[in-house]
Amino acid sequence: MPEFAIGDDDFLLDGKPTRIISGALHYFRVHPDQWEDRLRKARLMGLNTVETYVPWNLHQPTPDDLTAEDGLDLPRFLRLAGAEGLHVLLRPGPYICAEWEFGGLPAWLLAEPGVRLRSTDPTYLAAVERFLARLLPLVVPHLVTRGGPVLAVQVENEFGAYGRDQEYLERVAEFLRAGGVDVPLFTSDQPSEEMLAAGGLPGVLRTGNFGSRAAENLARLREGQPTGPLMCMEFWHGWFDRWGGPHHVREPEDAASTLDELLAAGASVNFYMFHGGTSFGFLNGANDNGRYLPTVNSYDYDAPLSESGDPTPKFAAFREVIARYAPVPDEPVPARGPRLPETAVSLDESAALLPAVDLLAEGVAADRPLTMEELGQAYGFVLYRTTLPAAVDGVLVVEDVHDRAQVFVDGAPVGVLEREHRERALALRAPAGARLDLLVENQGRVNYGEGLADRKGVLGGVFVDGTEVTGWSCHPLPLSAEQLAAAPYSPATGLPAGPGLHRGTVRIEQPADTFVSLPDWTKGVVWINGFALGRYWRRGPQRTLYVPGPVLRPGGNEIVVLELEAATSRTLMLVPEPDLGHTQE
Structure with a gap:
């Protein structure tokens, strides 16, 4: 079997110095029918590795379940990566950040009033141990030591920015080893002395997260770790967006210059993100540093592959830089994928939400x-x-x-x-x-x-x-497929006003990618064929919602919109191009 190790100065693959040129590609943010396409494009940009987090909250929606089906079929994703000739860096958390709901932690942890997250709190640690004990049997067969693509596994995530609990990190590492992980472990933190010390473990490779001043940040990383390969685990060449802010972009030439500086220094790199994809449904996260700021559903991240998987100018710019330091496939840059033509869709059935709430969810009585x-x-x-x-x-x-x-x-x-x-x-x-x-x-x-x-x-x-x-009645409205189907739709009269569900059908001959645009609507959520696309809000910046082609089917396709306030028409548009909003504050 291949051997992967941490050398004094380099990563060693079968004893030979190896540079990792990787890109983040979160399987859970991409429709599973599109995984092969995105992985092929990763190889074509010159990557030899992909990196992915693992979202605990999706894989274990209740304390007693573990699911790995369809879009959560991690073993299939790992097999596809290996078949494409790509290695994998796996980041199973348990905390992942990723601008993902609750940083990937499951909401049921918060049902325990006194739980202390990301700590040695026995309640929290027991939940982590149960999760990893169930997840790792899916992962271990795909480690490089078993002939698979997974080279290394991360312990926690950016813990240096959160806590000072070495015992907690040690326990997570113990759970990984006990579960059969026999490949190198690593941590990732911003490269300050304090964060590297708090987030690191003896004998575990420390990597750095940054987007500029490569030489300076690599020097700080070396100060905190005298030996071992240098790696930027998150090369931030783009950024995420929040509601009410601008759409973040970074000039390709500027990002490519920093990449060149990184590679010229002999470092390995992981693009964050290579392909951002989408935080579909209700799975966007939020920040709160004194002010609560929710993020948008698009995770385009101004990445080399757009939200819909098309090469952007950064793809060509990064590929050109990579070619100076490593082999790049002699194949053309992939063309943009097919799109549906612009189509107007009328939502001609409605169900007011407040009068129907007893049909959707039984109330729970409470003082x-x-x-x-x-x-x-x-x-x-x-x-x-x-x-x-x-x-x-x-x-x-x-x-x-x-x-x-x-x-x-x-x-x-x-x-x-x-x-x-x-x-x-x-x-x-x-x-x-x-x-x-x-x-x-x-x-x-x-x-x-x-x-x-x-x-x-x-x-x-x-x-x-x-x-x-x-004397309250509390009605849970996760707006599951069952709840959406139970709504008492009837032919619509007048314009949407007040919280309500609105339904229509669009006929499609040949499914392809498209984007939902709702210029006449105010705030809400959109589903197509039961697939939750995400939220829209006139506040912006995001103006369209990405619809993966595999979500659609030939013939009739059902669209449901929850409008929370009001709309000036009953029509939405399917459009061929995204609109992620203004780029200035």
Whole structure:
């Protein structure tokens, strides 16, 4: 079997010095029918390796399950990479960051009130051990020591930016070794003395994450690790976007210059990202460094392959630089894939959400609003409903909203409270016996930093003029396929107004990639054939949602839109080009 080792200065493959030229490609952000295409393009850019995280929250949606089917078939992804002649760097977490919901941790961890994440807390460690014990049997047959493509495995992820708990890192490494991982382990952190020390382990290769000043950052990495190969594990040549901000881009020439500096220094590299793909559905993350900022669904990342898998100018620029240091296949740059023609789609059936909530989800009675985690819910929405015992002409206060609450009295909108803007109160006027509804959206759990334990829904009490409101019915709305099918659709009359589901059909002769554009709609979520594409919001920057061709089928295709506020038409567009928004603040 091949041997891979950490030498004094180089990676050693079968005893020979080897440079890793890798690119991040998250299998869970790409439709599985497109994995082969993306891996082939990785090889054509000159990569000899791909890197991927493993999302714990998708693989283990409940404490007792482990799923690895369809888009989570990690063994198939590893086989395809090997068949393409690519090695793999595997980053199984348990925490992955990745601008992914909760940094890849499963929401059910937060059902335990006192759990301490990413620590030696026995509750947390036991959950990590169970997860890795179930995951690793899928991985071990694909290690290089078994003839597979996986060269090395990461311990945790950027822990130096989070904690100072060496015992925790050691325990994660022990779980990996106990599970049969006999290839080299590595850590990755930003290359400061403090972070490298806090995030590293004795005898485990430290790698650095940065996007500029390559010589300076490699020198810092060497100061913290006198021997071993130098590697930039995350070469940040692009960036992610948040709602309300710009679409981030970086000039190819600038990024290629830094890449040249890296490779000229003899370092190995992993492009973050080679192909970003999409955080489909409700799986985008968020940041909170004093202000909550949810990220968009597109993970285009201004990468060498676009969100839809097409080579960008960076593909050619990076390939040219790589060719100065390593063999590059003598094949042409792949052309753009086929697209559907521009098509208008009418959504001519509707179901108002608030009147139908009892059909979609049985209410859970409670004195106070229960969080999503208390309801056993991971993603989506919760509707909190109560009856006001007396007339109100005052102020409604919600102690803590995670993340956006629309407030209604007898079905009429009263206002919106947004965590991002730290809003907690609004004026309320209602007669005795009025129905008070709070429709709360989970906009993505925090994926980085100290605010990681990000519970969702209403946290704390709800007060009217200083008196706590009790007697709530809490309706979980993950908006599963079953819930969408249970909605009482009827022929639409008038324009969409208020929270509602809107449905239509589009006929397609030959499926191909396309993008959903909703210029006349305000905020919501889109599904095609039951596949959750993600969120739209006039706030931008993202203006289109990517639709992978394999999601579509010849003939009729069902489109469902949840509009939370209002729209000025009942039509959406399928368009051939993405619009990821403005690039300036």
